[in-house]
Amino acid sequence: MLEKEFNHYLSHQKELVKKYKGKFIIIKGEEILGAYETEKEAYETIVKDHTVGSFLIQHCLPGKEGITQSFHSRVVFS
Secondary structure, three states: OHHHHHHHHHHHHHHHHHHHOOOOEEEEEEEEEEEEHHHHHHHHHOOOOOOOOOOOOEEOHHHHHOOOOOOOOOEEEO
């Protein structure tokens, strides 16, 4: 799911970063539908006209910075 959109981002990351560095871009298929300052703004805009799960919101950053997420938890494993 959304593999096409993510692969499009990876294939064009360098040029997209030049144009949209630091923005949250919306990708549907192989088309950039918009660029926004915040993820919230991008989401609130896109869901007006598109179904959740049919688009990718990607933070446009250089290198692996733009494709890596870290999640933190307060769970302790023993």
